[in-house]
Amino acid sequence: MSQPRTDLAPGRFPADFTWGTATAAYQIEGAVREDGRGVSIWDRFSHTPGKTHNGDTGDVACDHYHRWQGDIELMRRLHVNAYRFSIAWPRILPEGWGRVNPPGLDFYDRLVDGLLAAGITPWVTLYHWDLPQALEDRGGWPNPDTSKAFAEYADVVTRRLGDRVKHWITLNEPWVVAFLGYFTGEHAPGRKEPESYLPVVHNLLLAHGLAVPVIRENSRDSQVGITLNLTHAYPAGDSAEDEAAAKRLDGFMNRWFLDPLFTGGYPRDMIDVFGSWVPSFDESDLGVIGAPLDFLGVNYYSPSFVQHSEGNPPLHVEQVRVDGEYTDMGWLVYPQGLYDLLTRLHRDYSPAAIVITENGAAYPDEPPVEGRVHDPKRVEYYASHLDAAQRAIRDGVPLRGYFAWSLMDNFEWAFGYSKRFGLYYVDYETLERTIKDSGLWYSRVVAEGQLVP
Numbered sequence: 085m086s087q088p089r090t091d092l093a094p095g096r097f098p099a100d101f102t103w104g105t106a107t108a109a110y111q112i113e114g115a116v117r118e119d120g121r122g123v124s125i126w127d128r129f130s131h132t133p134g135k136t137h138n139g140d141t142g143d144v145a146c147d148h149y150h151r152w153q154g155d156i157e158l159m160r161r162l163h164v165n166a167y168r169f170s171i172a173w174p175r176i177l178p179e180g181w182g183r184v185n186p187p188g189l190d191f192y193d194r195l196v197d198g199l200l201a202a203g204i205t206p207w208v209t210l211y212h213w214d215l216p217q218a219l220e221d222r223g224g225w226p227n228p229d230t231s232k233a234f235a236e237y238a239d240v241v242t243r244r245l246g247d248r249v250k251h252w253i254t255l256n257e258p259w260v261v262a263f264l265g266y267f268t269g270e271h272a273p274g275r276k277e278p279e280s281y282l283p284v285v286h287n288l289l290l291a292h293g294l295a296v297p298v299i300r301e302n303s304r305d306s307q308v309g310i311t312l313n314l315t316h317a318y319p320a321g322d323s324a325e326d327e328a329a330a331k332r333l334d335g336f337m338n339r340w341f342l343d344p345l346f347t348g349g350y351p352r353d354m355i356d357v358f359g360s361w362v363p364s365f366d367e368s369d370l371g372v373i374g375a376p377l378d379f380l381g382v383n384y385y386s387p388s389f390v391q392h393s394e395g396n397p398p399l400h401v402e403q404v405r406v407d408g409e410y411t412d413m414g415w416l417v418y419p420q421g422l423y424d425l426l427t428r429l430h431r432d433y434s435p436a437a438i439v440i441t442e443n444g445a446a447y448p449d450e451p452p453v454e455g456r457v458h459d460p461k462r463v464e465y466y467a468s469h470l471d472a473a474q475r476a477i478r479d480g481v482p483l484r485g486y487f488a489w490s491l492m493d494n495f496e497w498a499f500g501y502s503k504r505f506g507l508y509y510v511d512y513e514t515l516e517r518t519i520k521d522s523g524l525w526y527s528r529v530v531a532e533g534q535l536v537p
């Protein structure tokens with residue numbers, strides 16, 4: 085059990101803390117038709133009129149595919165000792181399974197070697213939403229064959245990179261993949277099939293569980309985890325009804341994933357709430373899904389305040405907008421939510437380790453003036469959330485690392501290029517990167533291992 089770190093002065097982080105920054109393939113790479121890359125569901129979705137802001141696509145994005153060496157220099161300037169990125173499944177297996185595309189593997193091989201040469205540890209996310217369209221055409225995540233295809237993809241990648249990459253994240257945010265992709269249709273593949281939601285969640289978790297032993301076999305002595313977007317749920321009022329509503333939202337957003345991963349099965353109270361939506365599956369799936377993990381990746385941006393609702397079946401929950409600061413995404417700035425989430429995870433699930441795999445904020449940054457981008461709100465967001473993380477460590481949470489989202493401004497999914505999360509500003513005309521004040525501040529925090537003014 086992790087012990088309180090009362091030896092740490094306020095604002096100081098452990099000497100062996102992992103300091104990183106994070107991106108994802110479809111959001112930064114571009115080069116979508118280069119070197120044999122296959123089509124992904126985000127290529128198809130972003131090229132479908134009306135699906136993304138301004139019709140933006142990831143065709144070019146930040147052109148990281150051609151600028152990756154310069155981008156490693158950007159990371160060195162931040163003094164980070166780790167970099168979290170995702171591998172584009174369609175570059176590796178253009179049809180999703182079967183035929184391997186060697187130039188796709190070669191790109192990531194060069195990237196990994198470049199990172200290691202720069203003293204930066206690669207943390208690889210295998211799936212960050214860019215499913216090969218060929219698999220979607222065969223049913224997509226509602227089809228359990230996709231789970232098997234994911235395990236095959238994990239095998240191909242970890243055979244090639246597993247000798248040098250020792251930190252693996254199977255999936256990024258299965259809740260977003262399932263709910264936005266197959267329930268609301270806000271994300272690729274844009275399907276609005278409520279009845280598909282829970283089967284998709286199950287098949288994603290199964291894909292994760294099938295991949296874990298494959299990764300361990302091909303990448304000996306590696307650390308394997310999964311990244312979840314976890315939303316700490318607060319009751320908006322002090323009524324028993326609002327408390328119960330918060331418990332249901334917690335069940336929907338958090339426990340439906342955490343329980344099968346860490347406690348052997350889906351939460352009983354939510355099985356009753358979801359009723360006939362709960363898919364039938366082999367009990368043996370739960371043993372696969374519950375494969376032991378070395379860390380839990382947590383993406384935290386903002387919590388939720390909720391009240392009971394007579395409507396909105398079956399959850400009967402209504403989000404409440406509380407007073408406070410909000411980011412350009414309309415997300416409440418609430419660092420205490422990160423502290424409360426981390427201490428709850430430690431108390432209720434006691435993962436071997438926790439890593440904040442994403443935390444950051446979008447603000448409407450102005451273009452550089454004399455080489456500077458002043459983003460004081462983003463500096464404050466990072467400072468307040470890192471303070472919350474440090475307090476959690478002092479109180480005994482086994483928090484081992486932090487990845488700022490994101491290295492640079494990039495394609496923000498359905499919001500296209502209208503939302504800027506980067507520590508570096510990207511001019512999408514010239515693709516020039518300019519460090520923001522938040523990047524300069526973060527580089528000092530990382531270099532000193534503690535919060536700085």
Ligand SMILES: N=[N+]=NCCCCNC(=O)[C@@H]1[C@H]2[C@H](O)[C@@H](O)[C@H](O)[C@@H](CO)[C@@H]12
Nearest residue numbers: 108256257260313383385442489496505
């Ligand atoms: N309805 N609704 N939904 C709210 C859902 C919020 C969850 N979105 C995230 O956490 C995404 C995560 C993603 O990994 C990254 O690829 C995205 O760029 C960031 C920023 O958006 C975050």
